[in-house]
Amino acid sequence: MKSKFFVFTIGLLLLSTLSSGCWDLLEVDKRAFVSTIGIDGNKEGMIHLSAQIPLPHKMLPPGATTGGESGKQFSMINFSANSVNAALNGLQAKTYQEVVIEQTKSVVINEELARQGITAIVENFIRNSQMPPQAILFFTANHTAKEILSFSPAQEILPGLQFIQAAQLVIKSDWTYYVPLWEFGQKLVHKATDPFASLISLDQKNKMFVTAGLAVFNGDRLTGKLDMAETQYFGLLAGLMQAGGIKIDLPDHNILTLRNVRGDSKINVSKSADGAPFFLVKTEITGTLNEITDTGKELTPTYIRKLESDAEQVLQPRLVNVIKKLQGFNSDIVGFGDKLRIQHQDMWQRTEWKDLYPTVPFAVEVKLKIVRDGTLR
Template sequence: MGRLRFLLPFLLFPLLLLSGCWSRVEINKLAIVKAIAIDYLPGRRAPYIVTLAVIRPAAVAGGGDAAAGGEGGSPTRLFTGVGATIDLALARAGFNISRRIFLSHNEVVLLGEETARHGLHHITDFIIRNPEMRLTNLLLVVPGMAHEILAQGERLEAGITDEIIGLLEQSRETSEAHPQETFLVLRRLSTPGFDPHMPVLKLGPHLSRVIPEFEREKRELQERAGGSGQEGKNGGGGQGGGESGSAEAAPQTELTLAGTAAFCGDRLAGYLNEIETRGFLWLAGEMRAAIITISDPQAPGEKINILITGNITKIKPMVKEGRISFRVEIAAEGDLASQGSHTNLATPEKISGLNSALAGAVKAETKKALAKMQELGTDIVGFGAILNRGNHKAFKAIGDRWPEVFREIKVDIHVTANIRRTGQLSRPVRIIR
């Protein structure tokens, strides 16, 4: 008996080994997926096309080891599968891959336009149920086919997925798109009176094609003073300076993240362009940083650029005699970024003049956005949810008719702007001839 008890631990230990190395996968036997593109071809029996962007680690972090082989080339390999459902398509894609598909490091899910129009439910359900998919995956809508984006070559980053993620991070600085994680979309889908939105990723024409058009337009532009509608494209113009040297060898199309895809329920309703997106962000109180150009009140024709640094938005639902309206108070803050005129703007009176000009510009943007949203019938700001919170009875009375009611709703927008700083300069330099 004594000996048996002594041996017991040793006899029990092999029990541990019975499980084997359960679910052990060596790190170099994984196909690390960093982006998934989901396309939908209506009318087919197998409508889903799932494209996986798999990273080849050796090409990314090859470094010094000769064994891994640094033959270079793109670090991303695409694998596509077609199937009746997402899971089937994913499994089909797996037929082509020599390693285990590993989704835990996926960061972006690109939805083709048709996929978005078909509905999000199947996709969100897949993301929630799959133990490897994270709810922090960023969702994007691509006008056209999503997998075409992944086929693009990388520009600055190590791979196309890093390019997309970089664009999403950078969009917080330009406020022309608003990244949405899966869990945010899910929250909105399950909130009454709140519709989800996603940023739009698209392939725009490359600058080498755009520039000749600019040349043509230039002469006409010289005669007429510039239209403010083009200001949103300023970011693109800045990029052009850096890339003009390699313009001929550059790809034909350029990856751009701008605009917002607005959903109605879980189906895509339409798009907001860059300016409307900014208006939407004012309403949602999510404005981070942006350049807004206003005309100089003192010297008409000259431009003044304001760098927006933040905003606070308050939305109040008002119910009077059964009529629902909203009062929106937007407080915008910004710095003077640059000015075209020579007048010294750093005086209280002139600043307050600028403030009202800025407030006007902001108000115009928000009105545009609101008009578009009401036209599409998508409440991506969540007016309905705010009403539900503030006056539950009134919202309940409308009930399921909210999308129709929203189209007609009256929104009162009040903007106060405050320019706080004038950058590193207070008075413009006097140029002496």
């Protein structure tokens, strides 16, 4: 009995050592949650890092606030250093709270910095277990990351949340394609493909963010951009467009627009006579007829087939042009290299893909199918 009491007392004493909290304890009010990280840089190798920190009391709905001045829903802190992590550490000196990146939703990187190579930046984020791998990467177009982050949009929502909410909408998989950090990292180290990410810019006049177009990379260097239309064609080629809307100027000057457009491609690699690879891209597109300016005609199967055929003739050279443009950037974001790796391992192992890709011969076949016609015959 005595020994049990002794063990019980010792147990209670030992338990009391745990009640003071653990080494990683950090109260919520002592955390500065970063929603978006912005990274700029100069040619001397300095990194200018900006962090957007939401102010929860400014984000309450009208009526729920207890007064106080209105204004931005977030605060910004900045620090410059010669590496991303050094700058992140430096941010700690700018606030009384602990800067916490576990809730970061997006990372905005300056396009000029991206042209110098971003392996070190991406690797730093992937190595850091506190950084969410789902954070979406953006590259700036014509602005600095700091400008993007400090901008207050007309739609009163935290900018960091605005980006992520847009990325969650399947209909946005059209003008741009949102790439999370893990996927960018995967493409970066995968020898048979190149990475790409969404472009972001500002519409100062209307106080809005514009996420449209793609930043395309050759290895870890940004080498070019696709505009909104080109991004759509790339989406059709790469199977990324899930519910897009495309406009087609038909040869007879009529305009055909389709909605809920989905596109996907099958790429077959064959060996040409000289042993070099030849790529045949078969793109299949489906969509719902949304608008045809040639009004008054009944949508008979023959007429629909004519529309489809005309649209195929218009789209085919555009898809070819996008591929040629990407070859010009030496950026294989469609995944030709991956198809060569899968279909002809022997050839892939003998090939220095980056040398071959810019001039590799290819052909594109487009098959368009209008699957629905709306409420009019």
